[in-house]
Amino acid sequence: MRVLIATDAWRPQINGVVRSLEHMAEEAPRFGAEVIFLTPERFRSFPMPTYPEIRLSLTRPGIVARILDEVEPTHVHIATEGPIGLAMRLACSRQGRSFTTSYHTRFPEYVAARTPIPESWSYRALLRFHQSARAMMVSTPSLERELTGRGFRNIMRWTRGVDTTLFRPRNERVLDAAAPVFLYVGRVAVEKNLEAFLGLDLPGTKVIVGDGPSRAEVAVKYPAARFLGPLTGEDLARVYASADVFVFPSLTDTFGIVLLEALASGLPIAAFPVTGPMDVIGSSGCGILKENLREAALEALDIPHESCRAYGETFTWQESARQFFSNIETAHAGP
Incomplete structure (x- = not known):
């Protein structure tokens, strides 16, 4: 199996889409698969309006069609609905190639938070994008x-x-902060609903890891919070292990890989009862999901960290990759 994956989300972006694709590619040899990425690195790009950290690629279906001919993939997967994804979709349609897609991001909600475009318009566009795929992964x-x-x-x-x-979990605590430490990791942007966390009356310290278009504004508005900027690898892992509760205020995330990172680090979760947290936490008892986020954060302090670690260990990138490649084979096996 030789899979060409078209994605507009790629390094140096730090987000769940990029991490999912990277880990899936690392596991690919276990399943007899070779993964080739078509990313913004191949094209000129410009910063996305209102969100300069994300760059939009300048490409055309003809260019992508030539890349398809060069790579000769057995399967094509379109990971995002941006310029590269759109060009790949059109190129595949013109060549009569089948493809699969995945739905990672609630673009309609994100667009509606920044522009006057109704969610219903964006969902109609997404439905049209995905409806010709052999399968859409969620x-x-x-x-x-x-x-x-x-x-x-x-x-x-x-x-x-x-x-x-x-x-x-680690014995060292690298954060010089008053306990308890309530941690958030992710983009600092309006669609993440971060102020629902920053505005809470909580004891101890609020710590924010990540960057985004709203960081400067909220850092001034909430000076008591600690903003550490973007962290990765060991630096990020040590911060997770130094916190007491992971607070996830987003109402729009489709999953939240940071939830798994927190659980694996032994952190209980405090979140709203919405898609993502409800599916990840389920009946595990490793988080408190409430409309009152302050109550959820305080109640989560009583959850044993050992239970969170044990539950976090049930999620593996190997199983994630197995599902991905199995989905592709199943989707293309049908009529």
């Missing part, structure tokens, strides 16, 4: 039910994993 049962209700079809499940060797 990360959770809740998201599958929601998108089915919006008219999406041919949905398959593709879960996520975590590096439990890197993200683990």
Whole structure:
């Protein structure tokens, strides 16, 4: 199996899409697969309006068609609905190639938070994008039910994993901060609903890891919080292990790999009862999901860290990759 994956999300971006694709490619040899990426590195690009950290590629279906001919993949997967994804979709349609897609990001909600474009318009565009795919992969049962209700079809499940060797409980605490430490890791952007966390009256210290277009604004507005900027690898893992509760205020994430990183590090979760946290936490008892986020954060302090670690260890990148490649084979085996 030789899989060409088209993605607009790629390094140096730090997000769940990039991490999922990277780990899946690392596991590919286990399943007799070779993965080749078509990313913004191949094209000129410009910063996305209102979100300069994301760059939009300048490409055309003709260029992508030539790349398809050069690579000669047995399968094509389109990971994102950006310029590269759109060009790949059109090139595949013109060549009569079948392809699969995945739904990672709630673009309609993100667009509506930044522009006056209604969510319904964006969902119609996404439905048109995905409806000609052999299958569309989603990360959770809740998201599958929601998108089915919006008219999406041919949905398959593709879960996520975590590096439990890197993200683990540790004896050292690298944060010089008053306890308890309530941690957030992710983009600092309006769609992440971060102010729902920063505005809470909580004891101890709020720590924010990540960057984004809203960072300067919220750092001034909430001076008591600690903003550490973007962290990766050991630096990030040590911060997780130095916290007491992981707070996830997002209402729009489709999964939240940071939830798995927190659990593997032994952190209980405090979040709203929405898609993502509901699916990840489930009935595990490793988090508190409430409409009152302050109560959830305080109650989560009583959850044993050992239970969170044990539950986090049940999520692996190997299983995630197995699902991905199995989905591709199943989707193309049909009529």
